[in-house]
Amino acid sequence: MKTLTLTAPAKLNLFLHINGRRTDGYHELETLFTLLEYGDQLTFAPLEQDTIEIHGDVAGIPLQHNLIFRAADALRPYKSAARGVRIHLTKNLPMGGGVGGGSSDAATTLLALNTLWQCNLSIAQLADIGLTLGADVPVFVHGKTALAQGVGEKLSPYPVTEKYYLVVFPNVHVSTVEVFTHPDLPRKTPKLSANWALEQTHNDCQELVKKLHPEVDKTLSWLLRYAPSRLTGTGGCCFAEFESAQAAQRVLEQLPSPWTGFISQNAYESIAHRQLAAWRKDEVK
Structure with a gap:
């Protein structure tokens, strides 16, 4: 199987309204996500051994805190193919910039490995896994400009004019x-x-x-x-x-x-x- 290279896109919140705070500490919000044609680049190379290797622009991030590794590890129980993966990250999006870099990287990893590992999970199932990694991960898994409500998990496709x-x-x-x-x-x-x-x-x-x-x-x-x-x-x-x-x-x-x-x-x-x-x-x- 060939290597797979995907762009993990940036997002913009065209607006962000906070409607209240729930008893569990999370916030009720409404926001409009639009996805950009620019982002980080991830390359996935299948490995014969059952290991997850992360390379590239990941200096200073412990493996267990790396969202790419955590996304890959979360898919391990579902894979049909007995193989691992080597993932190389080229980081183009700033950390802490509000453009969803880490969340997009995690979602892109879920999408790629669902195919490479023959997990056969639906987009909805991948989004549920993504939500355990971060509130913004599901919108990247669904991959559509969307109005998000709740804590960000309730997504409704919402076409906007391309700018x-x-x-x-x-x-x-x-x-x-x-x-x-x-x-x-x-x-x-x-x-x-x-x-x-x-x-x-x-x-x-x-x-x-x-x-x-x-x-x-x-x-x-x-x-x-x-x-x-x-x-x-x-x-x-x-x-x-x-x-x-x-x-x-x-x-x-x-x-x-x-x-x-x-x-x-x-x-x-x-x-x-x-x-x-x-x-x-x-x-x-």
């Missing part, structure tokens, strides 16, 4: 735990009405993250010179929407140092899903 996004990382690593446990986080945004519109939404985490991390505030203000800007998730990445790649590129070329950024179009269906379908088709030829 070009400039995503800027101000070299700030934001702790999701710190944000969601902070007493100043708004937790009373009313739930969406039946006829809600994107321009009426916001990110409930944005003002708090700006206060905790002034560099994020500076980034949002800088982007606002060129287009409406917003924080994604709990940050620290910020984004602005453009009608063309050329318009976004002109702004990226003016990006202050030491900030970094990338441009990507969004897509209704995940690039990882499309690549996996093409690989399967090629395998049966």
